Amino acid sequence: MKKEQVVNSQFSVWYPLFKKHTIKSLILPLPQNVIDYLLDDGTLVVSGREEPPQNSQPNNNDSDEEEDVQWSDDETTTTVTAPEFPEFNSKVQEAINALGGSVFPKMNWSAPRDANWIAMNSSLQCQSLSDIFLLFKSSDFITHDFTQPFLRCNDDSPDPLITYELVLRKWCELIPGGEFRCFVKENKLIGISQRDYTQHYDHVSKQEEDISRSLQDFFKDNIQYKFLDEDFVFDVYRDSQGRVWLIDLNPFGEVTDSLLFTWEELTSGHRLRGDHVEGDTTEQDSPAFRYTTSEVTVQPSPCLSYRIPRDFVDLSTGEDVYKLIDFLKLKKSQQEESDEEV
Ligand SMILES: Nc1ncnc2c1ncn2[C@@H]1O[C@H](COP(=O)(O)OP(=O)(O)O)[C@@H](O)[C@H]1O
Numbered sequence: 001m002k003k004e005q006v007v008n009s010q011f012s013v014w015y016p017l018f019k020k021h022t023i024k025s026l027i028l029p030l031p032q033n034v035i036d037y038l039l040d041d042g043t044l045v046v047s048g049r050e051e052p053p054q055n056s057q058p059n060n061n062d063s064d065e066e067e068d069v070q071w072s073d074d075e076t077t078t079t080v081t082a083p084e085f086p087e088f089n090s091k092v093q094e095a096i097n098a099l100g101g102s103v104f105p106k107m108n109w110s111a112p113r114d115a116n117w118i119a120m121n122s123s124l125q126c127q128s129l130s131d132i133f134l135l136f137k138s139s140d141f142i143t144h145d146f147t148q149p150f151l152r153c154n155d156d157s158p159d160p161l162i163t164y165e166l167v168l169r170k171w172c173e174l175i176p177g178g179e180f181r182c183f184v185k186e187n188k189l190i191g192i193s194q195r196d197y198t199q200h201y202d203h204v205s206k207q208e209e210d211i212s213r214s215l216q217d218f219f220k221d222n223i224q225y226k227f228l229d230e231d232f233v234f235d236v237y238r239d240s241q242g243r244v245w246l247i248d249l250n251p252f253g254e255v256t257d258s259l260l261f262t263w264e265e266l267t268s269g270h271r272l273r274g275d276h277v278e279g280d281t282t283e284q285d286s287p288a289f290r291y292t293t294s295e296v297t298v299q300p301s302p303c304l305s306y307r308i309p310r311d312f313v314d315l316s317t318g319e320d321v322y323k324l325i326d327f328l329k330l331k332k333s334q335q336e337e338s339d340e341e342v
């Protein structure tokens with residue numbers, strides 16, 4: 001995979017090309033002070049909450065109009081609050097309102113899918129900048145976009161300059177069984193995989209041919225030869241009326257999850273095998289179609305390892321996430337008390 005392929009698969013590059021076929025979105029450049037805040041490893045402090053004193057020092061040396069740390073006169077009541085970004089905040093709020101009040105946030109390439117457990121509603125649905133900050137600051141996928149976008153690229157050219165962007169997409173309730181990933185090599189659709197391979201969806205096996213046909217038509221009519229690279233991976237959603245929508249575009253390479261294929265197969269140049277028996281004898285040119293069959297036991301969610309233990313999740317379910325923090329503080333003070341007793 002070449003660095004150029006990664007550059008081309010940024011949201012702001014593909015969105016204008018396929019605007020008509022995807023979810024309405026707005027792109028805002030991330031100001032440097034917001035980038036610094038997102039990359040700062042310090043304690044997660046989201047605006048609007050007061051937290052007990054942290055081990056950080058007051059930030060006196062900058063002339064930035066943003067206030068990072070508030071220190072009161074009395075040392076015992078010192079509070080640390082999240083920095084405020086009034087100008088950026090109002091731009092974001094305006095964009096969220098223009099998109100109907102609820103958005104799905106992502107960056108140049110990734111959404112914070114590994115962090116949804118931390119949100120109050122366990123979802124990536126955001127209504128404000130502080131909802132977005134909470135997800136972004138908790139996500140390794142977002143950190144990856146900032147720090148290692150060219151990981152696994154095999155050309156030695158210097159890293160292209162990236163303008164970091166906040167992408168806000170109108171929130172849509174997508175049913176996971178309607179999502180598919182399509183692999184394109186040399187402008188040919190070679191494979192289609194169910195995107196949520198952890199589940200068996202009855203309608204996918206029943207409508208396999210219809211689905212495959214509609215995705216091929218969508219590719220031929222709207223995508224083929226219209227992108228900057230001839231190798232790429234695109235994600236689609238097929239809604240209940242059978243209409244197909246483009247959801248995302250990804251580089252053709254190992255940074256992109258190959259789902260029910262392997263990268264070895266996809267790059268081998270051999271014709272891929274589908275799931276149905278007659279696959280090889282029917283249409284010569286149709287892509288291999290793979291989905292999770294009922295015989296396969298349901299697999300764990302791929303983002304599970306990013307989460308905290310289930311008990312903690314349960315504890316915060318239906319409550320705000322600070323309940324969990326309060327619980328941990330209570331545990332700590334109980335621990336300290338029992339240590340003193342010894
Ligand atoms: N606008 C949206 N509203 C609600 N959910 C969305 C939206 N866009 C994407 N999703 C869901 O989030 C998942 C990941 O989105 P995607 O843009 O592909 O991010 P990534 O490239 O980080 O995986 C999709 O598979 C879909 O289920």
Ligand SMILES: [Mg+2]
Nearest residue numbers: 109248249250
């Ligand atoms: Mg993607």
